[in-house]
Amino acid sequence: MDSGTPRLGILMVGMGAISTTLVAGVAAIERELGKPYGALTQMALLDGAPMSEALQLPKLNQLRFGGWDIADGDAFDAAQRAAVLSPLLLRELEPALREITPMAGIHDPRYLRRAEGRRLKPQTNKFEQAEALREDIRAFRRRHNVDRVVVLWCGSTEVFSSPGPAHQNSRIFETALKQDEPTIAPSMIYAYAALKEKCPFVNATPTLTVDLPVMLELAEANGVPVSGKDLKTGQTLLKTILAPGLKQRMLGIAGWFSMNILGNQDGAVLDDPAAFRAKEESKLSALNHILEPAVYPELYGQLSHQVKINYYPPRGDNKESWDNIDVIGWLGYEMQIKINFLCRDSILAAPLLLDLALLSDAAQRSGRKGVQEWLGFYFKSPQVKQGHPEHDLSVQYRRLQEALREMARQTEKVGVRS
Numbered sequence: 001m002d003s004g005t006p007r008l009g010i011l012m013v014g015m016g017a018i019s020t021t022l023v024a025g026v027a028a029i030e031r032e033l034g035k036p037y038g039a040l041t042q043m044a045l046l047d048g049a050p051m052s053e054a055l056q057l058p059k060l061n062q063l064r065f066g067g068w069d070i071a072d073g074d075a076f077d078a079a080q081r082a083a084v085l086s087p088l089l090l091r092e093l094e095p096a097l098r099e100i101t102p103m104a105g106i107h108d109p110r111y112l113r114r115a116e117g118r119r120l121k122p123q124t125n126k127f128e129q130a131e132a133l134r135e136d137i138r139a140f141r142r143r144h145n146v147d148r149v150v151v152l153w154c155g156s157t158e159v160f161s162s163p164g165p166a167h168q169n170s171r172i173f174e175t176a177l178k179q180d181e182p183t184i185a186p187s188m189i190y191a192y193a194a195l196k197e198k199c200p201f202v203n204a205t206p207t208l209t210v211d212l213p214v215m216l217e218l219a220e221a222n223g224v225p226v227s228g229k230d231l232k233t234g235q236t237l238l239k240t241i242l243a244p245g246l247k248q249r250m251l252g253i254a255g256w257f258s259m260n261i262l263g264n265q266d267g268a269v270l271d272d273p274a275a276f277r278a279k280e281e282s283k284l285s286a287l288n289h290i291l292e293p294a295v296y297p298e299l300y301g302q303l304s305h306q307v308k309i310n311y312y313p314p315r316g317d318n319k320e321s322w323d324n325i326d327v328i329g330w331l332g333y334e335m336q337i338k339i340n341f342l343c344r345d346s347i348l349a350a351p352l353l354l355d356l357a358l359l360s361d362a363a364q365r366s367g368r369k370g371v372q373e374w375l376g377f378y379f380k381s382p383q384v385k386q387g388h389p390e391h392d393l394s395v396q397y398r399r400l401q402e403a404l405r406e407m408a409r410q411t412e413k414v415g416v417r418s
């Protein structure tokens with residue numbers, strides 16, 4: 001395992017609510033203004049030792065943040081707009097946040113209809129845009145003196161799309177980039193640039209992005225770990241904890257109705273039916289895979305699973321979700337479970353981003369490449385090489401631990417240069 005230089009660069013595409021909550025959170029924790037609840041890399045033990053020591057992870061003060069955004073302002077402005085953290089805390093962190101001004105991004109209104117591109121690269125050809133993004137990554141490395149950089153896609157959810165002919169391999173994809181092929185979305189251009197620069201790539205959103213044959217080819221060829229899709233934060237997290245237990249007890253489920261109200265910018269984007277479709281796909285798949293209605297038709301064959309997200313501005317980032325589960329017990333008697341989760345979207349997402357950045361880097365240092373299925377623990381639609389992903393949180397956790405133990409053994413063998 002090559003530990004490289006201790007510093008790690010984290011570049012985020014889209015510096016909105018979740019990204020700025022990560023950056024501000026790390027600054028707050030360094031200043032002892034808060035604790036990293038929710039981050040395994042900071043709080044968990046691995047066989048009795050702190051995970052961060054067992055894996056020789058960079059310390060928080062060794063992280064260097066940057067990113068791209070198509071909206072105006074620096075990270076402080078964006079954090080203020082997102083209104084996740086208290087104004088008082090943000091004021092304390094203002095100097096650290098003002099140091100980060102996102103680089104100009106690339107935008108295609110066909111993929112993101114509810115946002116304006118205000119800070120855009122001058123390049124209009126997709127291949128030239130990719131080259132410009134690659135140069136941004138190299139410049140960031142030089143400026144911060146970091147060898148290793150992880151890229152996190154935290155941009156708005158793009159409209160639903162499926163893999164097409166242009167996404168099949170790197171030769172076709174590069175020709176398609178040069179020809180401005182319309183089925184290549186901005187998120188794919190960022191992913192391509194990151195993989196060409198050998199940066200591990202994490203897709204925090206339900207958008208296709210890195211879940212394409214061309215990206216997997218590049219990840220394997222360049223020795224780059226990739227993972228996605230869509231952070232498992234609120235309602236789906238609870239679903240994947242609860243559903244496996246109900247199934248283990250062989251209780252039937254007639255229906256699972258889930259609704260959410262959300263008032264942040266993400267909620268506004270998901271108000272567009274085409275963007276919601278990408279999210280809906282990601283939210284619906286988990287239950288089906290956990291409950292296996294084809295194997296247990298009597299228990300789950302009639303399951304009606306519905307998910308709604310309503311954009312409701314007064315709530316901002318403080319999402320509220322309701323679940324009604326119609327459970328069937330002995331002799332077919334009906335019962336109901338109601339869950340009301342008053343959560344905070346970005347507060348749940350930020351620690352996952354931190355873990356994913358640190359663990360993707362550790363994976364690359366230990367020679368791992370391609371899809372990192374063991375990171376499925378963190379995602380609603382875990383990316384897999386082939387077949388169906390595992391959704392049961394306890395199984396995902398076991399797989400995560402197995403991979404981490406193996407990486408820790410490698411770390412121990414090689415020792416650290418820091």
Ligand SMILES: NC(=O)c1ccc[n+]([C@@H]2O[C@H](COP(=O)([O-])OP(=O)(O)OC[C@H]3O[C@@H](n4cnc5c(N)ncnc54)[C@H](O)[C@@H]3O)[C@@H](O)[C@H]2O)c1
Nearest residue numbers: 014016017018069070105155156157205231233265266345
């Ligand atoms: N908050 C959660 O719990 C959670 C969970 C899972 C997934 N997500 C996903 O994470 C993403 C970010 O969520 P958020 O709450 O931070 O949203 P947000 O709207 O606050 O931030 C998204 C940012 O991305 C920028 N952006 C959009 N397209 C871009 C492009 N092409 N290039 C550069 N920047 C671009 C926007 O200007 C905005 O600043 C969303 O796709 C959301 O669905 C969030």
